[in-house]
Amino acid sequence: MGFLLFTLALLLSAGEYLDVREFLSKGEMELQWNPFLKIGVFRRGYSVVSFRVDEPWVLLNYRQRMRIDPIVEEEGTLKLTSQTVETIHRALLGPKRSGPRVAAIFIDPGHGGKDPGTIGRHQIGKETLELKEKDIVLKTSLVLADLLKKRFPEKQVILSRSDDRYLTLEERTEMANSISVDPEDAVIYVSIHVNASLNPKAKGFEVWYLPPQYRRKLIDGDRLNAENREILPILNMMLEEEYTIESILLAKHILDSMEESVGSVSENRGLKEETWFVVRKAKMPSVLVEIGFITNEEEAKLLSQPEHLQKIAQAIYNGIVRFIGTIDGSTRRSHYEDQLDRSQSGTGRFLSQDAQADPS
Template identity: 50%
Template structure:
């Protein structure tokens, strides 16, 4: 997902604001002000991303190159941290930095071109099962059936309101798909340069505690490390920076996954929050989330093992409210994403 990077720690670090420099050196803050950019600074990795419009330039202390728009390398003398805490570059490197912002910026906006909805389980794998005796009637709920109904409804709403987007449902009927097949479907999608995609897996919950109830949205823990960039897909020049590029994209995917999860949680809170409680945002390295090379979340729509929630999940009205809440969250995320990429 190549677009203006959003992070939790944004503006200039105090360490970068020190102004004293040696002859022949240029303070990085001076360069940022000169090009009219915004700095996103990672104090742990000592890495900065400078955004102006749709142009992004990445630099890192001790690394002898600049990375433009996450795909073009410019060799420079490595940025250095001085004893006073300031980060500086040589005057020649400063000229190279400024020149990257002098190039015409891309005209196309960033868009979410593909949305993948993955109903969990299916076929020989029923998922969680809730069995209840309610008012003398036996009620059996299988997760695979509930999540398929919800997923189909979400897809229909997406297709109706975003007809220009590629909406993929990993299974449209009661068939079994291995976890590897689900992520393979997602990772096989080819994107154009200004396009991005998101992945959402939908599940139902269960607990030995029959009082447990509510909905929740999961994302991959930020500390989990995965390979997003395959060095074999890069040209010879880019292969030298594959680990750094992978780290940058991984941070971006984590931030976007959290933002996506929050929008979905808020959407569900609006439509079913009065009858089913929100259990909040959660972190876990689920297989489909950690192996989808894009922002990805996993939604738990409710507990089939809770008698009262099972009665709700057994009604078309409640399932439609769930799907509407999920759709509203997706739509809000898409609008915010595409607006920020203008």
């Protein structure tokens, strides 16, 4: 690392700027850049250095503030000085931590106890099929949690409920937000629900995430020193940006896996945005998965079958594994990620939204 820094110092005299593409050409780190908000993140392994154009500081893991020559943007290209290069290198190219970046997975089967969620009643011949959302999502979540625990024995896999009990929405998100992990580690939140509609023909699966424009208070200003409290709004915006990117990525991996698993018998309704309570209050990358419509007779029959719920759980599991592979870096698909029959995958249709029950 010392030789690299010495070489860069020779190339750049004080005050001269380097094209960020030269900085990244070594392949030692990656850059995530939002040209609209003018903020970005250099990432290597488990550590991130976040910045804002024209500001004289960067943040290591959203906590440690370091002085730099401001990163500038010229004709759409980011540029930085040798001093800034050295600061970022020292921050990111130090000894690599062992252990996962995604340290905990929180699985939240919706409803429970006195709250049945949506209810589907269908007359099939002489038999009445009655299903409750709380039962379907619990069965699915228990299978999912078991798969994740076998695949990731080093991670915390936590269920909001493992039986038929009632939890408020606040209790669910407080449980997730209180999970203890190392400062550089992450928790992800996956809420599982069954959909309903006034239109009995509505069917299919979809994955929701928080709209990118929604802003929350993610960082407690009381826990920052005086210098960092001055930039609390910027810190919140940067962390929100990262959570948004990761939530969309997690949602897409789960949706794609659902398409592979059940796309031949159910419709892919696509990725959607909404400020559901649990994704709004969970201070982490979070998604809400709607696994099917209980009000559609054909889909209700499927949701009553353990084999179908097993496929759904496996699909959500596959999506989480793929997401963690992009975040942890060292995680790769293994024999635990059972291969699904992709020969009958659907076309990935994105259909319009029907009237539906609020999963919150």
